[in-house]
Amino acid sequence: MAGYQSVNPNHEGDQHLIAAAHHVLKLLGAIRNLSDDTRKLLADLDIHLSIMTGNTVNNGGEAIEVEKRLKCAERMVLRWQANQSMIWDTGPGEVSEFLGAIDEVQTLIDSFSGVSVNENGRVRELLYRANNIVQMAMLRLQEELIHILVHHKLYFEPEYVSFHSCREDVIYDESFVSLEDESVEASQRVSNTGSVSGEYIVDLIHPQVVPDLKAIANAMIAANYDQEFCAAFIGARQDALNEYFFVILELEKFSIDDVLKMKWSTLSSEIKKWNWAMKIIIRVYLTSEKQLCNKILGRFDTVCSLCFVEIAKATFLCLLNFGEAVAMGSTQPEKLFCLLDMYEVLDDLLLEIDSLLFEEAGSYIRIEFHELLRKLGHSARQAFQELQKAIAADSSMKPLPRGGIHPLTRYVMNYIKTLTIYDDTLNLLFEDQNMEDTHSIVESETEQDISPITFCPLACHLRSITSALECSLVVKSRLYREDSLRHIFLMNNIHYVVQKIKGSDLRIFFGDEWIRKHIGKFQQHATSYQRATWCSVLSFLRDDGHCSNSVLKTSYKERCREFTNAFEDVYKIQTQWCITDPQLKEDLRISTSLKVIHAYRTFIGRNRISDKHIKYTVDDLEKLLLDFFEGTWRTLRNSRRR
Template identity: 50%
Template sequence: MGDVMGDFAPITPTNECEEHVFIAARHMLKALGTSKNVSDDLRRLLADVDTHLSRRTQITVNMIDVTREVEEQLKFAQEKIMRWESNTSTIWASGPEKASDYLQAVYDIQRLTASLRSSPSSSSGNQKELLDRAHSVLQMAMERLEAELLHILAQNQQSFEPEYVSFHSCEEDIVSNVSIVSTEDESIGNTSRRDSSGTESEDHIVDLVHPDLISYIKSIANVMFASHYDQEFCHAFTNFWKDALDGYFFALRIDKLSIEGLLKMEWNCLNGKINKWIRAVKYVIRVYLAGEKRLFDQVLGEFGSVYSTCFVEASKGPMLCLLNFGEAVAIGTRRPEKLFKLLHMYEVLADLLQDVDSLFSSEVGSFIRTEFHELIMKLGDTVRATFMDFGHAVALNPSTNPCSKGVIHPLTKYVMNYINTIVVYACTLNLLLDGVQDGAELVPFAQNISLDNFCPLAHHLRSLTSYLEHNLDDKSRLYKDSSLKHIFMMNNIHYMVQKVRDSELVTLFGGEWIREYTAKFQQHATSYERVTWSSALSLLRDDGNTSRKSILKERYRGFNIYLEEVYKIQTGWFIPDTELRKDLRISISQNVIHAYQTFIGKNSGVIGEKHINYTADELENFILDFFEGSPMRLPSTHKK
């Protein structure tokens, strides 16, 4: 390229020779015209030829003048272009005047090229040589402009990153390590609820380059398009932003993994990646790509569909990467703990649907719109299937050993914390579960749940608690002690009522359900008292057959033996809820203490003071030891 100036030798002598030939011919015609031996007809013919040669001479002179002018202008423009070939500085960094001067030189070469192409003698050797040289200079200028474009973009690309990146740089190692299978209260909610971090930046379109530089980039685009180097500009511009988006993916800590690789990934690892994916997909679509499309429109908008084609080309790779990740999660193995992430992903994509439709509204971007819509549908299908699978798992959950001390079963905590977390996604689940059967055939009495005045989610959650109650009833049959069976059912149903009453679930279950299930755990408390204390109280009852002293003493001794056995066993049982434990103790005391006081009051003289082991107050204190979870023994009698 550097030899272009050296090869630019003057090309006008050939035209000057042609001019001399025409002049010589005209002199010969004039000499013949003055000859007396020429006829009138020949004289007229010679005059016509002279006129033609005169015109041709004038055209040739004009062409020589034009060629000289084009040559001078091309030389002048070329000097401006070549001046920067040996200059290590960038044109636009040298100031707007230098840049404007360079662009004007390029426009001059474009004009001269067009002039040479349209010239009648463009096929002549001289003008063809000029045209070739103009093309060479133009090619050189285009290469320089492409380099200038990339330099401007690289040097002036706005440096920014999502606010959450710095706070979550180690997130993959620490997030969501607590499994949903945990039965500790609130563990599910704390690890599965939406993460709202970074929302401030998600709704702000960014400038990918400083706004002041847009006019520079656009000026390069205009001159390259005018020079028919539009493909070169688009290729350079598009590839730059492809690479830039790859860089932002790295900043967002998004790994480009295959669907197969994601399907093989352990849930704890995948869970952390889903958290990052959720933040990234919102940021990339609503912030980054929105800014990128605005930039492409500002630079290429006046060139018609070119700008949308370039935008889609620059963004399709990362978009498909994000969508492939979502698809891998959607088609992966269904597990209950995945439901919340699936719901979150579904809601995020549904919220971004209009953004995607707007970003890729052109025909060339229709395939991305289609894939996005299809992913939302797949996630919705997976949410429904996972939710229904959960109900089936609750109904059919097996047990081989009874729960120690009659406490709240892990399944009860699991289910109630699970559905308590689901409330966050009530609107979405109502949409997805509308018209879906709840599988009531798994639990016969679940078929009696009325649909009246209940949304789809409420109906399914009430069915879930029916499944749970039915399963708990099966588990209670594992207890050999009937009293403990009722304590177990009371504890678990009370927990269910408590979790509904003290949360947003109350709006879905309603007061009727709370009253119904409150009555159920109260009935189990009553049944416990009947099964446990009815035989003991019968020993203290006056049935008209207590006239004999030996019978009274035997009954009293039998009551004490029974009390010691019940005390030893039931102090080891546990009622976790303080109020429920207190209420049951009070109820026991009211029945047992009253009967004991009456019996002792009537028969103390017969039994003998020294044989009465415990006072009523002592007996009441013993009852206060019940259901604390630590087995105890009654103190030895202090009566002598």
């Protein structure tokens, strides 16, 4: 009822109007069976009329009535000031009386809003007294507010949040040489892109006290004590969030410098915890906190927004600072998967963040969130590019023993196989980068082989990575002194690459034409191996046709002996060489056996070499060829001697 102005009591028209109003109020007050609220309303109107005419300066009935009502309210407030128990713990009756006393005083204060206190000493005295009562009451409400918030807070267990994923957890070592195939199919991985099971909203305060908190908020804000309410409310809820963050979730607060100095094993573990905490804190806790603020402060949009942002700000910035530090750190290839996980977590939460912080008060945090997403994307691109550099920089000075699968080959193929899990994210990050090999692929593939996925940004980058690997393998093959072993090494490694691509989701990114081309490559190395190894050995079995019969007989015997010696030399060496794929090993053995056994059988039969001059029969030779490429040193079996 604020806004009334004091009028000139000497103005004849005003005097008649006010007198008539007083008369009407008295007649209404004389009616029986009026409710207490109605009688209080009539009394308030009578006081307003008195204040408008300045009659309260005279020690009339209206002034006495105002003072009487102030004293009654004051007694109620002072009684609780000396009482150590909490009002809201005593029952609804006491709460109603206390809030009623505040409302009573506030009504009287509003009645003085149009009166000049400088001109009316009696009004000034009553107003001062009323404001003191309100101040005492507000201090008490702050205590009650904090007590309710602290003693009725609720927490949900982290297990409430269930993240589901079909991904596997791949931990890459920092070096190229320690990765085995089995590590890719090893442990189950915690999801970073799964969804929260169940409802996102939980009770962070016991529901039965929410109306009490709302009543306190209404009383304090109505009395223009919104800043004091916000300070108490924000402080208590910040403490609750900190307790959940540091105690329940067992998270730590790291400075940027702390993160930059972390060992990789520690950092990767903390990143997993960060991914998990981000979804719990934002998707469940802060979403529920926002709902709580709306329930209590829904009438006061600005206050509600301010409180929520201030409650969440410290935790938001703590999480964002950790992400910022990770994005600032080094970008080794091993870090890519963690960066992609963090990127996907933020991208997945983007809608929630924009919804939680859509007001102006939260714009700073919202902008920082989007900026961190951009920085993580940039760091992920850099880490991917570092892989290609690392492949080229891996200049081993010693050849891999036995010509088997190089650890670099295993590492790169397992690495890019895992990247297909992140295909959507990587295509998004690489969408502005064009690869040079796109046009050559279009020209080389037939129309039925063409798939849109084969030309997506990720596919182009994956082919670029394998191209760099092939170049590195060619360089490494030159470390072998034997041409034959050089071809075995390249055959093994290219075959491994092809099999990895054929047997995984990589196939749709590389395309059938790429696979056919590289099958031809390792088959060509198999052919080159046979030529480099067996041409010289089988040369002893060729008939030149220019010698006499006697000389030829001697020559055949000698050539058979020289062939045997040459074969034994090859046997001693190549049984130690390794072909890891059973089918590839079997195919090469069969192909080699066809050539060698056919030439040996033909030579012996055509030239009628006596058994006494033959160290190994055809059957012996066939069995010895089965020992090739096992990767272990073997002694020659006892042969049938003549």
